Amino acid sequence: MTSRISDFDIDHLHALLKSSGLFLKTGPFTYRIRSSVRSVAEGLFLLYGQNRFFPEMEFVDFDIRLDSPNSLRRRFRPKLDFYFDHQTPFKPLPISQAFAFLEWGMNWCVSVHMNQYLKLHAAVLEKNGRALVMPAAPGSGKSTLCAALMLSGWRLLSDEHALVSLHDSHLIPVCRPISLKNKSIKVIEQFDNKALFGPLCKDTHKGTVTHMRPDARSVELDDTPVKPGWMVFPKYIVEGETRLTERIKETAFLKAGEQSFNYSLLGAKGFETMSKLIEACDCYNFSYSNLDEAVETFEKLSATAV
Amino acid sequence: MSDQSYLLLEVIRAPERLARLSMADWNRLIPQARHALLLGKLHALILEQDLLKVLPEKPLNHTLSAYLASEKQHATTAWEALKLERALGSLEIPLVLLKGGAYIQAKLPVSTGRLLSDIDILVTRDRLDEVEENLHSRGWRSSKQDSYDDRYYREWMHEIPPLKHITRGSFLDVHHTILPPTAKYKPDAEKILADIREVSPNVYTLSPVDMVIHSATHLFHEGDFDHGLRDIIDLHGLLIHFSDNEPGFWEALVPRAIELDLINPLYYALHYCQLILGSEIPDFVLKQAEKGKPNALMSGVMDWLFMRALRPDHPSCDLPFTSLARSLLYIRSHYLRMPLHLLIPHLTRKAWKRRVAENKQEATAGLP
Numbered sequence: 195m196t197s198r199i200s201d202f203d204i205d206h207l208h209a210l211l212k213s214s215g216l217f218l219k220t221g222p223f224t225y226r227i228r229s230s231v232r233s234v235a236e237g238l239f240l241l242y243g244q245n246r247f248f249p250e251m252e253f254v255d256f257d258i259r260l261d262s263p264n265s266l267r268r269r270f271r272p273k274l275d276f277y278f279d280h281q282t283p284f285k286p287l288p289i290s291q292a293f294a295f296l297e298w299g300m301n302w303c304v305s306v307h308m309n310q311y312l313k314l315h316a317a318v319l320e321k322n323g324r325a326l327v328m329p330a331a332p333g334s335g336k337s338t339l340c341a342a343l344m345l346s347g348w349r350l351l352s353d354e355h356a357l358v359s360l361h362d363s364h365l366i367p368v369c370r371p372i373s374l375k376n377k378s379i380k381v382i383e384q385f386d387n388k389a390l391f392g393p394l395c396k397d398t399h400k401g402t403v404t405h406m407r408p409d410a411r412s413v414e415l416d417d418t419p420v421k422p423g424w425m426v427f428p429k430y431i432v433e434g435e436t437r438l439t440e441r442i443k444e445t446a447f448l449k450a451g452e453q454s455f456n457y458s459l460l461g462a463k464g465f466e467t468m469s470k471l472i473e474a475c476d477c478y479n480f481s482y483s484n485l486d487e488a489v490e491t492f493e494k495l496s497a498t499a500v
Numbered sequence: 501m502s503d504q505s506y507l508l509l510e511v512i513r514a515p516e517r518l519a520r521l522s523m524a525d526w527n528r529l530i531p532q533a534r535h536a537l538l539l540g541k542l543h544a545l546i547l548e549q550d551l552l553k554v555l556p557e558k559p560l561n562h563t564l565s566a567y568l569a570s571e572k573q574h575a576t577t578a579w580e581a582l583k584l585e586r587a588l589g590s591l592e593i594p595l596v597l598l599k600g601g602a603y604i605q606a607k608l609p610v611s612t613g614r615l616l617s618d619i620d621i622l623v624t625r626d627r628l629d630e631v632e633e634n635l636h637s638r639g640w641r642s643s644k645q646d647s648y649d650d651r652y653y654r655e656w657m658h659e660i661p662p663l664k665h666i667t668r669g670s671f672l673d674v675h676h677t678i679l680p681p682t683a684k685y686k687p688d689a690e691k692i693l694a695d696i697r698e699v700s701p702n703v704y705t706l707s708p709v710d711m712v713i714h715s716a717t718h719l720f721h722e723g724d725f726d727h728g729l730r731d732i733i734d735l736h737g738l739l740i741h742f743s744d745n746e747p748g749f750w751e752a753l754v755p756r757a758i759e760l761d762l763i764n765p766l767y768y769a770l771h772y773c774q775l776i777l778g779s780e781i782p783d784f785v786l787k788q789a790e791k792g793k794p795n796a797l798m799s800g801v802m803d804w805l806f807m808r809a810l811r812p813d814h815p816s817c818d819l820p821f822t823s824l825a826r827s828l829l830y831i832r833s834h835y836l837r838m839p840l841h842l843l844i845p846h847l848t849r850k851a852w853k854r855r856v857a858e859n860k861q862e863a864t865a866g867l868p
Binding site: 254458 | 523527534535556558559561562564565569571572575
């Protein structure tokens with residue numbers, strides 16, 4: 195029997211996080227997470243409970259810790275530091291934002307350090323064996339759409355990072371909770387009352403933030419890459435109509451490049467990989483305001499998988 | 501220096517060890533190399549040893565990532581050098597690159613896998629205003645908005661406040677001499693500029709001996725030892741390369757340092773290259789360089805300080821009192837830079853400003 199993180203109770207998980215740390219494998223990356231903060235234990239238990247539990251890991255990609263700098267400070271200014279390999283790349287944040295801080299820090303680890311993939315700021319889902327890649331700037335409604343699609347049976351590969359293999363341009367999953375903010379939280383609650391959320395962090399630099407748990411199947415398939423199928427650029431427009439229109443590949447290429455963390459860093463290899471990816475994808479613009487209609491549109495799109 | 505914790509140095513000294521590392525070793529090596537800014541260098545070493553196919557993939561992802569980032573930086577540096585050459589060329593001033601930028605443009609082996617944070621150039625003081633004005637018109641703006649900082653640079657430093665390009669975001673340090681005018685040693689920048697080497701049309705580096713002396717001066721006069729190991733590895737790499745490729749290099753080195761009043765930092769550089777990396781330096785050079793050696797007590801103290809500070813800034817590498825050593829060397833660097841009656845008000849002001857800045861919350865800076 196494989197043991198899962200949810201096999202613990204929160205107290206045990208909290209104790210583990212306070213001592214040797216939790217080894218968390220998500221997609222190709224392994225984190226070691228340590229924190230004495232209770233809400234971190236609660237968030238991990240709830241949102242990563244379906245992930246496998248590893249008592250030991252041979253190699254750790256990112257050794258991270260979320261704690262107050264010292265006890266005196268904890269008393270007077272309840273702030274947290276995010277430590278990566280004992281260094282603090284960010285200014286401290288209030289303890290009330292602990293779980294969001296952890297998630298942002300985990301994203302940062304991938305965004306900044308890993309160049310063995312072409313990385314796009316994009317949501318990635320899968321249906322009928324093909325990947326849907328949705329590159330988008332913050333505020334475009336990417337995560338809301340991504341959450342709705344996952345709740346409607348699409349498999350989640352990532353809400354944040356499209357990791358594109360430099361060998362065959364396939365999409366590598368790195369399945370973690372979906373980050374939702376402000377009005378989107380209510381929208382998704384109303385869309386599906388089975389959606390499960392982690393700690394709610396208010397007054398962050400992005401407003402109110404929470405994270406939604408991925409479904410068990412997406413977590414289970416977290417090691418299985420997917421062939422590219424569609425590239426869609428989503429845009430939420432207040433009271434806008436649902437509209438999916440084809441986009442020519444040339445401009446899709448440029449737009450995807452803008453949303454890449456390391457396209458230019460990878461040079462010729464980046465160009466080659468992006469070319470293969472775009473070549474393999476049907477490209478569209480998508481604008482929406484109604485989630486049910488959006489899901490229906492993507493359902494039809496998924497039937498075009500070849 | 502053969503303690504278990506300092507794996508990074510062991511591997512750099514004996515790269516064949518790479519093939520025999522356990523996963524536990526890799527778990528220590530990667531963070532150490534990352535902190536020392538040597539991950540890309542480590543990858544270069546792996547390529548050089550032809551170990552890419554043999555070593556485990558997971559740690560290699562980290563070295564490769566840094567190596568690719570350094571390759572990208574090298575391409576960017578070449579582009580910036582082209583832009584700078586146009587700016588300076590329009591004034592009929594040669595572009596003289598220092599440090600990392602120079603190693604890259606001269607295609608020296610030390611540049612492979614090396615990361616850099618800015619480009620450093622050297623211009624004569626009498627043309628500084630023209631250069632600054634021309635660079636300003638091409639988008640290079642001062643990154644120090646604070647008038648105290650600006651004045652501090654202009655009055656007491658050997659460089660103007662760092663410039664940042666408004667669209668490309670790249671950083672540029674424009675030096676007009678080697679050390680601050682208030683410093684204990686008084687090298688003559690004109691002498692150094694009289695001996696530059698052209699690497700491409702109107703693009704120059706310092707001469708080999710001056711490059712070593714400058715690198716040594718920079719390391720042993722700067723208070724910032726975060727990348728001390730990286731810098732000592734640069735020096736070691738320069739020594740090896742010039743020893744093999746530059747006839748008369750060793751004979752010229754110490755006399756030139758004496759001429760420039762920089763024998764003291766050169767002594768330290770040779771001493772610590774030998775001590776830390778086992779650099780092969782001819783006996784006669786070491787003997788000549790003794791002229792820059794401090795008295796026995798001071799030598800002992802400096803060894804104690806530098807052998808701590810020149811380790812990666814990572815807890816797994818710390819010896820007892822490492823942070824004390826770093827603090828003392830930080831103070832020393834300022835002491836060497838300016839006399840006490842200027843230094844004390846400056847450091848007080850800096851400490852006070854740091855406190856004020858800490859209290860202002862810019863919590864979200866850099867967060868995704």
